[in-house]
Amino acid sequence: MHPCSPGRGPGRPPRTATVVGSGPNGLAAALVLARSGVEVTVVEAASGAGGGLRSTTDSSGVLHDRCATTFPLAQPSPFLRLFGPSLTGRGLRFATAPLDAVHVLDNRRSAALHTSVAQTASGLPGRDGAVWKATFGPLAERAGTVTGEFLRPVVHLPRHPPVFVGFGVQAGLPATLSTRRFRSPEARALFTGVAAHAFTPLDMPASSAAGMMLTVAGHSAGWPVAVGGSQTVADALVRHLRALGGTVVTDTPVTDPGQVADADIVMLDTSPEAAAKILGDRLPGHVARTWRRFRRGPAVAVVNCVVEGGVPWSGHPAETAGQAVTVHLGGTAEQVAVAERECWSGRLPEHPFTLVGQPWLADPSRSVVRDGRALHPVWAYSHVPAGWEGTPRQTFDLVTEQIERAAPGFRDRVTAWTASPPSAVASHNPNNADGDIAGGASHLPQLVARPRLLHPYDTGVPGVYLCSSSTAPGGGVHFMCGMNAAERALRGPVSGRSAAHR
Ligand SMILES: Cc1cc2nc3c(=O)[nH]c(=O)nc-3n(C[C@H](O)[C@H](O)[C@H](O)COP(=O)(O)OP(=O)(O)OC[C@H]3O[C@@H](n4cnc5c(N)ncnc54)[C@H](O)[C@@H]3O)c2cc1C
Numbered sequence: 001m002h003p004c005s006p007g008r009g010p011g012r013p014p015r016t017a018t019v020v021g022s023g024p025n026g027l028a029a030a031l032v033l034a035r036s037g038v039e040v041t042v043v044e045a046a047s048g049a050g051g052g053l054r055s056t057t058d059s060s061g062v063l064h065d066r067c068a069t070t071f072p073l074a075q076p077s078p079f080l081r082l083f084g085p086s087l088t089g090r091g092l093r094f095a096t097a098p099l100d101a102v103h104v105l106d107n108r109r110s111a112a113l114h115t116s117v118a119q120t121a122s123g124l125p126g127r128d129g130a131v132w133k134a135t136f137g138p139l140a141e142r143a144g145t146v147t148g149e150f151l152r153p154v155v156h157l158p159r160h161p162p163v164f165v166g167f168g169v170q171a172g173l174p175a176t177l178s179t180r181r182f183r184s185p186e187a188r189a190l191f192t193g194v195a196a197h198a199f200t201p202l203d204m205p206a207s208s209a210a211g212m213m214l215t216v217a218g219h220s221a222g223w224p225v226a227v228g229g230s231q232t233v234a235d236a237l238v239r240h241l242r243a244l245g246g247t248v249v250t251d252t253p254v255t256d257p258g259q260v261a262d263a264d265i266v267m268l269d270t271s272p273e274a275a276a277k278i279l280g281d282r283l284p285g286h287v288a289r290t291w292r293r294f295r296r297g298p299a300v301a302v303v304n305c306v307v308e309g310g311v312p313w314s315g316h317p318a319e320t321a322g323q324a325v326t327v328h329l330g331g332t333a334e335q336v337a338v339a340e341r342e343c344w345s346g347r348l349p350e351h352p353f354t355l356v357g358q359p360w361l362a363d364p365s366r367s368v369v370r371d372g373r374a375l376h377p378v379w380a381y382s383h384v385p386a387g388w389e390g391t392p393r394q395t396f397d398l399v400t401e402q403i404e405r406a407a408p409g410f411r412d413r414v415t416a417w418t419a420s421p422p423s424a425v426a427s428h429n430p431n432n433a434d435g436d437i438a439g440g441a442s443h444l445p446q447l448v449a450r451p452r453l454l455h456p457y458d459t460g461v462p463g464v465y466l467c468s469s470s471t472a473p474g475g476g477v478h479f480m481c482g483m484n485a486a487e488r489a490l491r492g493p494v495s496g497r498s499a500a501h502r
Contacts, residue, residue, distance in 0.1 A: 014038050014264035014463075014490070020254045020278070021269030021468065023051025023431065024068075027237040028079050028482030029267045029467045029489075034244035036490055038265065042246065045253035050234030051269070051429060052437070052477065058416060063366040064304045064377045065230045066428070067437070068477050069357045070326055072100070072214050074233075075221040076147040079479035083240065090243075092236040094224035097361035099324035101223060103186075103193040104406045105332055107315030111190035112324065113215070115222040128187035135181065136215055139167055143220030150213060151480040153456050153472040154448050167216070171209040175202040178211070179333050191215070192336050193328030196353050197476075198442045199297040199383060201344045202337040206444040223325055225359040229366065233477070254278060265489045266464045269482065271431050271439065272451050275459060275466055284460035287452065294451045294470065297442065298343040299388055299422035299435025300381040301395040306416040307378045311358065313407045321406070327356040329402050343383045352382040354402040375415060386434040388422050395419035431468055438476075439469030450474055457485035465489045 015038065019030045022044040034040045042049065052067040074080055075094060080087070101113040114120045117137045121129035139146055145163045150171070158164035170178065175195035179188040195202060195211030214223075226233045238248055252259075257278060260266045268275045272291035276283055283291075313321040321327045330336040330353040339349035357379035360367045367376045382399045384390070390398060396419040403410045420428070422435020431439060440446055450456055456472040457465045467485035469475045 016263045017265035018260040018263040019267040022049035025482035026269030028479035029486040032486035034246045040246040042248045053230040053234040055229030055231035061368040070223045072223045073478035076217045077478040079483045087236040090236040090239040093227040095362045096222035097325035101326040102320045102324040103189045103328040104317045110317035111186035112320045125184040139216045140219035171212045175207040178208040188333035192333035201341045225362045267467045269468045287460040295441040296436040302381040302420040303399045305378045329354040346385045354382040356380040390421040392419040395421045457488045
């Protein structure tokens with residue numbers, strides 16, 4: 001049946017589905033559909049399944065994640081609560097490092113995020129420990145409820161109103177206001193660095209949302225990596241899909257509705273721009289107009305390095321940064337806020353906010369020893385303006401300069417590297433247009449309407465749904481754009497205006 005004609009008749013359950021794109025959201029959508037008895041085919045443009053879960057081993061035998069590395073939102077996600085046991089049986093395994101994240105302010109000061117709220121609190125100066133505990137402790141105890149309420153479209157009838165309001169009010173604040181509850185530069189920087197994962201100016205309303213969610217989730221299950229690399233997450237999803245009768249076809253970009261014409265349901269794990277191209281003039285005008293207004297966010301400039309002996313963190317922060325799977329660089333809360341605002345406004349900051357991943361601290365199997373030298377994978381990216389046009393060399397220099405400030409001598413330890421400016425990030429995966437890895441900006445309008453208010457997953461074409469991180473609840477590996485979209489698809493093919501148009 002053609003998905004762009006009125007789909008299956010009322011009452012007839014869907015029998016077949018095509019999922020375009022095999023990122024975590026596409027595969028999650030595929031599993032939810034397959035579990036309901038739908039025969040699913042996943043069609044992927046790249047040569048392997050996984051999208052942002054891609055890992056590769058280099059010629060020295062060191063294993064690198066090319067995109068996502070840490071998964072704070074995966075384990076507390078309703079998707080893994082449902083599929084976790086099956087996926088564990090198919091090779092999914094998470095591991096954490098001694099510390100989840102460390103924010104380096106300068107060579108004297110740092111702040112550490114432990115999985116334990118109490119340990120995090122005890123490392124913060126003065127009364128800030130008690131404030132951290134009071135802010136995150138009660139929510140972390142109900143992390144499953146928080147993720148159940150907020151890893152879905154914001155506009156919904158809450159199942160747990162006290163948690164919804166308690167978390168929602170704090171998440172709705174600008175991060176620069178949230179941090180005023182702390183007195184020390186350390187606590188302020190720690191929360192700011194986590195909030196900066198959203199790529200949103202930190203003085204904007206709701207710029208606390210990512211910080212709240214990643215901190216609360218981290219205090220429940222840590223910031224783990226996947227043992228054996230992020231690709232193992234995709235591999236486990238694909239194995240389970242095959243066990244449920246599904247199929248994955250790679251090396252097949254979908255550009256035309258004719259390629260997905262036979263399915264009762266079509267799920268698009270693509271950007272709205274790509275979805276609009278695939279659907280062509282079948283896309284209703286009001287949806288096309290809303291999607292055209294959808295704003296992309298700032299970009300990343302990424303490096304993957306092989307580092308002999310690991311990162312030589314210096315000064316006082318060395319003690320903590322040397323144990324953390326993720327290190328945030330960018331100075332004080334105020335300095336990070338200025339840099340994030342610059343990126344958003346299209347200017348390259350002097351010292352962009354930079355994340356450094358040291359996944360081998362959680363998963364030593366990624367490193368190798370060659371001629372008595374320990375070689376470790378270090379992954380890092382700096383926030384840069386959308387479409388920043390650096391070369392790979394300039395990307396390497398930009399990102400490693402930020403690391404050198406906290407770890408002098410870092411470059412001397414790099415034995416091999418690759419660097420991806422925004423154009424390369426986009427060319428690996430069309431969903432990362434202009435180097436934006438979050439599926440679109442995550443400022444308040446697009447937290448509420450992502451990419452459309454009330455109908456985040458509907459394309460307006462009966463039977464065809466959007467399920468990528470451009471839909472609610474947004475970027476990061478939590479699988480919930482895919483799961484929510486598939487549940488929407490199973491409820492029926494017709495949405496709001498398109499029903500009226502039939
Ligand atoms: C460098 C980098 C670092 C990151 N770090 C983290 C991290 O540490 N933790 C975290 O949680 N998240 C991280 N992310 C973000 C995370 O990877 C994404 O949020 C997540 O992968 C989004 O999943 P998705 O399924 O929506 O899309 P994607 O993972 O982007 O997958 C989309 C897939 O669809 C395919 N596709 C697109 N269009 C078509 C088409 N027309 N036809 C066929 N196939 C198509 C693409 O090839 C791709 O495989 C990172 C991303 C990048 C790039």
